Amino acid sequence: MQVLMRWMWASFFLVASLGAQAASPTGEYVLGPGDTIRISVFQSPDLLLETRISEAGTISYPLLGAVKIGGLTVSQAEQRLATGLRDGNFLRQPQVSILVLTVKSNQVSVLGYVNRPGRYPLEAGTSKVSEVLAQAGGILPGNGSELIVVTGTRDNKPFRKEIDFPMIFSAAGVNNDIVLQNGDAIFVDRAPQIYIYGEVQRPGAQILLRDTTLLQALATGGGLTLRGTERGIRVHRRDASGSVNVIQPGMNDKLQPGDVIYVRESLF
Numbered sequence: 001m002q003v004l005m006r007w008m009w010a011s012f013f014l015v016a017s018l019g020a021q022a023a024s025p026t027g028e029y030v031l032g033p034g035d036t037i038r039i040s041v042f043q044s045p046d047l048l049l050e051t052r053i054s055e056a057g058t059i060s061y062p063l064l065g066a067v068k069i070g071g072l073t074v075s076q077a078e079q080r081l082a083t084g085l086r087d088g089n090f091l092r093q094p095q096v097s098i099l100v101l102t103v104k105s106n107q108v109s110v111l112g113y114v115n116r117p118g119r120y121p122l123e124a125g126t127s128k129v130s131e132v133l134a135q136a137g138g139i140l141p142g143n144g145s146e147l148i149v150v151t152g153t154r155d156n157k158p159f160r161k162e163i164d165f166p167m168i169f170s171a172a173g174v175n176n177d178i179v180l181q182n183g184d185a186i187f188v189d190r191a192p193q194i195y196i197y198g199e200v201q202r203p204g205a206q207i208l209l210r211d212t213t214l215l216q217a218l219a220t221g222g223g224l225t226l227r228g229t230e231r232g233i234r235v236h237r238r239d240a241s242g243s244v245n246v247i248q249p250g251m252n253d254k255l256q257p258g259d260v261i262y263v264r265e266s267l268f
Helices: 002-020 074-087 129-135 165-169 214-220
Strands: 036-041 049-052 058-061 065-068 096-102 107-112 118-121 144-154 157-164 185-190 193-198 204-207 228-238 244-247 260-265
Touching: 036 058, 049 058, 065 074, 074 096, 107 129, 129 144, 129 165, 129 185, 144 165, 157 165, 193 214, 214 260
Parallel strands: 107 185, 193 260
Antiparallel strands: 036 049, 036 096, 058 065, 107 118, 144 157, 144 185, 193 204, 228 244, 228 260
16 A cells, blocks of 8 residues: 555656756757657666657656656656656665657658758757758759758747858858757758850750859850850849849859850851
8 A cells, every 4th residue: 555655646746747847958859759768777677668758748657657758858857757766765766767769759851952851850969950961961962052941930930041051161150050949841942053055065054053153154064166255145134123134244253043144156
């Protein structure tokens, strides 16, 4: 009877005290529904348990019954179980360890022009944009844009951030390698393109690399034909309002996404 009363008291304590837990420290993995964990207690093999966290965030643990650990970090969940075992007089100084076997509750989506699009778990130490993109195999070379978009929610409000991915690795842009949260999505769009037609060797679409000049774009297109002339080059460029302007740029002027380059035929 005494053991039963201890069990009921400890179970009530553990479920009721969820609201008293401190906020999760940054960078620690937060347990959630669907996660599979292994719980062990030092020198207590009978308390070894592999279990899945229910949709309500609870597990059923020997001696303690229903214990709510969803929303806690691993260290907080270890402390909660240890407190229940100690305060219920089951063990004097319990040392509880939790190992996360599979991650199901904290995931992000990686979409678009990456090598392995899909859903990826957010584990401790692998929650930044660069780390998740590395899991997805990185941006597709020659196809994916260097400008990526992260969407999700922050403080119950829609969140959207554009990130110049190569700048993450510079001293000035390291703060853009943001920490992702459960439910975030990373989208890598198609790389911007330009279009060349007229008197060039290889007309057609080109991937617009960073800081590409008109001269470099013409070189990529194989250069002018024998009938082409540099004086006859025009660029059709759409402005923010949607209007198309025709300009005559210099050879070292940088091109913009969507530019259409026309090389005229020489009259002489």
